[in-house]
Amino acid sequence: MPSQAATAIPYVPAAPESAPRLVTPEAGTPLPSPVPLMELSSGFWAFKTLAAAHELGLFALLSGGRSTTIDELAQALRIHPRPAEMILTGCASLGLLRSERGRYRNAEISEAYLVPGKPHYFGGWIAMADKRLYAGWGRLAEALRTNRPTTWNPDEQSSLFDGEDPKMLALFWEAMHSLSTMTARALGAAYDFRRYRRLLDIGGGSGAFDIELCRQYPALRAAVFDLPHVAEIAGRNIAQAGLSERIEGIAGSFFGDFPKGYDLHLFSMIMHDWDIDKNKALLRRSYETLLPGGAVAISELLVNDGKTGPAPAALMSLNMLIETEGRNYTAAEYSAWLIEAGFRDIETVAFDAPGANGAVIGHKR
Ligand SMILES: C[S@@+](CC[C@H](N)C(=O)[O-])C[C@H]1O[C@@H](n2cnc3c(N)ncnc32)[C@H](O)[C@@H]1O
Numbered sequence: 001m002p003s004q005a006a007t008a009i010p011y012v013p014a015a016p017e018s019a020p021r022l023v024t025p026e027a028g029t030p031l032p033s034p035v036p037l038m039e040l041s042s043g044f045w046a047f048k049t050l051a052a053a054h055e056l057g058l059f060a061l062l063s064g065g066r067s068t069t070i071d072e073l074a075q076a077l078r079i080h081p082r083p084a085e086m087i088l089t090g091c092a093s094l095g096l097l098r099s100e101r102g103r104y105r106n107a108e109i110s111e112a113y114l115v116p117g118k119p120h121y122f123g124g125w126i127a128m129a130d131k132r133l134y135a136g137w138g139r140l141a142e143a144l145r146t147n148r149p150t151t152w153n154p155d156e157q158s159s160l161f162d163g164e165d166p167k168m169l170a171l172f173w174e175a176m177h178s179l180s181t182m183t184a185r186a187l188g189a190a191y192d193f194r195r196y197r198r199l200l201d202i203g204g205g206s207g208a209f210d211i212e213l214c215r216q217y218p219a220l221r222a223a224v225f226d227l228p229h230v231a232e233i234a235g236r237n238i239a240q241a242g243l244s245e246r247i248e249g250i251a252g253s254f255f256g257d258f259p260k261g262y263d264l265h266l267f268s269m270i271m272h273d274w275d276i277d278k279n280k281a282l283l284r285r286s287y288e289t290l291l292p293g294g295a296v297a298i299s300e301l302l303v304n305d306g307k308t309g310p311a312p313a314a315l316m317s318l319n320m321l322i323e324t325e326g327r328n329y330t331a332a333e334y335s336a337w338l339i340e341a342g343f344r345d346i347e348t349v350a351f352d353a354p355g356a357n358g359a360v361i362g363h364k365r
Contacts, residue, residue, distance in 0.1 A: 044134075049090040051130035054123055058087065059096075059106055059114035067103040120182070124174025125354075132168060136322040143322045150322045160273070160323050161227060173206055173233050179355045180208035180268065186353035187299050188216040191361065193264065196295065200225055200262035202254050202286070203270040207234035209299075211241045225250045225259060258285050263294035269355055271334070272300055272316065273324040283341040283362075290364045296343065298334050299359040305332045313357060331360050338362035 021030035053059065056077055062068060068076065074084035088104045091097040096114070097104045106114070113122035136143075136151035143150045152160055187209070193199075194217060201210050204224035214220050224234040224247065231249035238247045250259050254270075255278075265286045271279045286296045301313035307330065308314075317328035331348045338346050343362025350358040 046094055047129070047134075049087070049094060050096065051126055051134075053087055053091050053096065054114055054126050055130070056087070058091065059110045060116055062097070062104070062106045063111065063115040063118075065105065067105040069102055069104075073104075120178070122178045122354075124171065124176075124178045128171045128175035131171060133319065133322070137319075140318065140322060147321075149324060152323075159325075169229075173230075176269075177206035177208050177237065180206065181212060183268070183299065183353040183355035184209040184212035185216075186351040187268075187297070187356065187359055188213050190349045190351035191297070191359065193217050193220065196220065196264035198262045198291075199223070199264045199266060200259060201266045201268070202258065202282070203267065204234060205230060205268075207237045207241075207247060207249075209266060209268055210234075210247045211238060211243055214243055214246050215241075220246070220264075222247045223250050223259065223262070224248070225252060225254065227251065227253065254282060254285075258289040260289050261291065262289075263291040265290055265294070265296040266299065267296070268299040271298055271326065272320050272328045273326045275325050276333075276337075279326075279329075280337050280340065283337050283343070287342040287364060292364055295361055295363045296338070297359045297361045298338075299356040300334075301328055301356055302334075302348075302358045302360070303328045303330045305330045310357065331358065334360040335362075 020033055022033055056079075058073075058077075061073075061076060068088070070081055070085045070088060073079075073088060074081040077084065088097065088099075091110075092099050092104060096107055096110045098107050099105075112118070113120055114126075115121065116123055132151060136149070139150040148154055149160070152162075193213065196217075197219060199210065199213060199220055199222040201207075201222060201224050204210060204226050207224045210222035210224055214222055224231060224238070226234065226249070228251040231251040235244075235249045238244055238249070252259075258265075267282065267286075270282070274282070283296070290296060301316045303313045303317060304310065313328050320326045320328060335346045335348070338360065339362075341362075342364065344365055345363040347361045348358055349361065
């Protein structure tokens with residue numbers, strides 16, 4: 001049997017208009033193909049196949065070039081050969097595994113991102129999507145009707161970030177770190193930050209942006225400004241990256257005063273958590289405290305100005321409905337708020353990353 005190349009996994013099916021049209025026996029105008037609807041409505045099958053294979057440790061089992069047959073997998077995972085066959089076939093069909101002569105191995109994408117302990121491990125995000133977001137999305141229609149989140153109870157918490165469940169928090173932070181490390185790398189490559197010396201990463205979370213930007217820009221020093229329990233997590237990641245000399249953690253709330261003395265402010269995946277008034281207030285405070293000549297960067301999955309997509313941003317926006325009071329905004333919206341706050345020379349840079357497709361940057365003269 002020839003080797004089967006793993007193909008890319010589509011994020012969403014092709015636009016319905018591009019599918020071939022069907023001519024029906026009733027004649028008249030040909031109908032659009034229903035295939036895109038089938039693909040859309042079974043999108044969660046693909047996701048759950050990935051999540052279950054990851055949870056069972058399939059990609060870890062096959063790491064380092066190892067391979068398995070159906071029977072060997074059944075034995076290794078102590079499962080029946082029937083589901084062993086199904087999960088191997090399912091993962092191969094999605095491009096997560098390659099198969100040759102009845103033996104399955106990790107495709108390049110699985111080896112790079114789905115093996116725990118590897119530097120670019122993305123499993124935290126998959127586990128969080130599976131264990132936290134999936135249930136919340138199951139109640140999306142309710143969230144649309146009520147304009148309330150579904151992953152936590154707004155009568156008991158003031159925001160997603162008040163969550164006390166340590167298991168969920170660990171999952172959330174592992175997820176954010178894997179997502180943001182790759183996004184930070186893309187931002188650092190898309191924009192030239194060489195003229196800046198001191199970065200304040202507002203709501204900096206796990207410190208992923210600070211670690212990556214300090215690696216890319218040797219003259220940069222940074223501070224992760226976040227809630228106390230999060231600053232602690234960032235501290236651990238920074239120490240592990242060997243950057244404690246250049247990156248510090250500052251515990252506090254960004255709804256209070258901002259630390260002063262910085263020439264670069266970063267808001268990454270912050271503004272999509274909050275409503276317009278809170279975001280405008282954050283940008284006003286940023287302008288007031290930033291050093292003259294400094295800049296603020298807003299890194300997000302930006303919705304296009306016509307509000308028709310792109311799908312990753314539009315769907316992240318719905319994710320914000322089930323998780324927060326915010327939504328994903330457009331570059332035009334951010335630009336208008338930046339100008340209102342006092343910023344000038346607004347620039348939008350586009351890049352391709354899991355957690356952002358661009359950044360809107362404003363300058364303080
Ligand atoms: C979606 S995460 C983004 C984290 C990070 N910027 C990134 O892109 O990886 C939102 C962050 O906002 C932080 N946050 C929420 N409310 C905050 C507050 N009042 N003050 C400071 N940080 C806050 C959270 O703890 C979390 O780290």
